[in-house]
Amino acid sequence: MLDLRFVRQHLPDVREMLARRGLALDLDEFVRLDAEHREVLREVEQLRATRNLVSERIADLKKRGEPVDSQVAEMREVSAKVKELEGALAEKEQALEGLLAVIPNMPHPSVPLGVGGSANQVVRSWGEPPVFAFTPRPHWELGEALGILDLQRAAKIAGARFALYRGAGARLERGLMNFMLDLHTREHGYVEVLPPLLANRTSFYGTANLPKFEEELFKVEDSDFYLIPTAEVPVTNIHQNELLEASALPIRYVAWTPCFRREAGSYGKDVRGLIRLHQFNKVELVKFVMPETSYDELEALTREAEAVLQRLGLAYRVVALCTGDLGFASAKTYDLEVWLPGQGDYREISSCSNFEDFQARRANIRYRPAGRGKPRFVHTLNGSGLAIGRTVVAILENYQQADGSVLIPEALRPYMDGLERLSL
RNA sequence: GGAGGGAUGGCUGAGUCCGGUUGAAGGCGAUCGACUCGAAAUCGAUUAGGGGGCCAAAAGCUCCCUCGGGGGUUCAAAUCCCUCUCCCUCCGCCA
Known part of the structure; x- marks a missing residue:
């Protein structure tokens, strides 16, 4: 979330940001x-100050055996009044926090302006899409024909939007x-971690998946647990409530995890195949860094x-998301x-x-700058590497052949016992 | 599942029985300084976090909060009571 004082002092900027993201939120x-x-x-x-003062005096008097x-x-009376006011204070605090928690992050100045996908900017492209004679x-x-993918049976086991891999498919x-x-x-210097696949509310709040995006999550009944929709949640929260040494930064973690998503509201989108599933594997990169870097x-x-x-020899392009497409917590995002x-x-x-300090503030992840100095929030980043x-x-x-077989990219062959081709 | 023991600053660790200058000893680490050609070692000093107010702001001053979370007792709670969470030890069970 944003810094309370920042919002207070930059109201017009925050209002403009909300407009740029296409949000109607009343400040x-x-x-x-x-x-x-x-x-x-x-x-x-003020009341607490008097209470403290008089308390000290009472202690003093008592020590000398005088009446108190x-x-x-x-x-x-003062204490009763304090208690009463503290109740009111807590209410205000919670309400304020609640409002602050649903204000999205400020986009970086380099983020293209716009509300629709068309405002997204292709930053660069790599590779040539293959040309097929068929x-x-x-x-x-391809997958079903090769016998490596069985979506029918996956549906039997669990339902739509699940996959069952078989043989070389599972191996792939x-x-x-x-x-x-x-x-x-x-x-790339990442440390491998293997985190829990369930996380509690606090962790989800830390990465800003809660309170706003509950409908996208699977919740475990009779518990405080949710299934993670991405390793970002558990891995970012590794350092929740920690004060890190500057010398420890940057911290880089890579994690493979299954990811679980409700995909509510995406009925009719990508209903076939592996594009959009309730469960999928992902390798995620997470970094904790100093703000200036x-x-x-x-x-x-x-x-x-x-x-x-x-x-893997796959053609792709890098797209800078525009202000309207930017995720709630993100200050800048590149999609591959x-x-x-x-x-x-x-x-x-x-x-x-790059979430800047948006998640760090929620999850309370700070570092102490070299030399003395006040702790500061780290910046957190993450990206799929890959789904x-x-x-x-x-x-x-991309590697399909006229006869229905599929070549395996060379870089991957050592991981497939040297297998060069998927075929019947 | 049963029985106990814990949670204190960046880390470690006293204080909790017997409530009152204890936001908290000591150690480690870190920073600065001395010594040194330099470093190590040694010596000295500094060093919890958050928030409000004053201030244009920084600095500074000042007040408040925080000893795992929440609640209670009390004029007053790190300290007493209740509760939750987490950690550890033993027993049982178990992939």
């Missing part, structure tokens, strides 16, 4: 509550996980995610979109964001 209520809150706070503090009855009687088939046809999924983890740990780190993070696509011949379009396969299921889609569709 008048915030302004009113903020003023009221401080008013009550001043009152309470009148002071005690006086304090009884009509390329969608991945679900696992190979990709390992390939990506190896790349990021060996060459976070935009360099975002560029680096994006390149690190791109490296996966490059090694891979070319999918079966769909004849580029589709998102990674999303790399595994969609990578399988891209490989199947």
Whole structure:
């Protein structure tokens, strides 16, 4: 969330930001509550100050064996009053916090302005979409024909939007996980972590998935747990409520996890195949960095995610999301979109964001600057490196052959026991 | 599941029985300084976080809050009571 004082002092900017994101959020209520809150706070503090003073005097008198009855009687009243006001104070505080929690992050000045997807900006492209002498088939046809994908039976087990991989398909999924983890740990300096797949409300609040996006999550009944929709949630919260040493930064984690999403409101979208599932695997990159380096780190993070696509020889483009498409917590986001011949379009396969201190403030993740100095919030970033299921889609569709077989990208073959081709 | 023991500053660790200059000893770490050609070692000093007010702002001054979370007792709570969460030890069960 944003800093309370920042919002107070930059109301016009915050209002403009809300407009740019295409949001109708009224800040008048915030302004009113903020003023009221401080008013009550001043009152309470004054009373508490007298209480402290007289208490000290009582202790003093008692030590000398003098009577304290009148002071005690006086304090009884003051304390009652304090208690009453503290109730009011807590109410105001909560209301204020509640409002602040649903204000999205400020976009970075470099973020393109606009509300629709058309305002997104292609920053660069890599690779050439393959040319086929035949009509390329969608991945679900290829996968089912090759016997590596069984969506019918997955539906029987769980329902729509689930996948069952078989044989070389399962192996391909696992190979990709390992390939990506190896790349990021060996060459990009990430530390591998394997986090819980359930997390509590506090953690979800920390990454700003709650309170606003509850409908996208699977909640575990009779518990405080939600299934993670991305490793971002547990991994970012590794350092929740910590004060890190400056020398420890930057911290880089890479995590493979399954991800679980309700996909409520996406009925009719991507209903076939592996594009949009309730459960999918993803390798996620997460960084904790010093504020002054976070935009360099975002560029680096994006390149690190791109490296996966490059090694796999998949054509893609990098898109800077416009203010209207930007996620709630993000200050700047690059989407990586891979070319999918079966769909004849580029589709998102990674999303790399700089949240600046938005998540760090919620999750209370700070660092102490070198030399003395007040603790500051770190900047957090994350990006997919990559979504595994969609990578399988891209490989199947881009490397398909006229005879229905699929070549395996060379970089991946060591992870497939040298297998060069998926065929019947 | 049963029985106990814990949670204190960046870390470690006293204080809790017997409530009152204890926001909190000592140690480690960090920062600054001395010594040194430099470093190490040694010595000295500094060092919890958050919030409000004054101030154009920084600095500064001042007040308030915080000893895992919440509630209670009391004029007054790190300290007493209740409750929740988490950690540890033992027993049982278990992938």
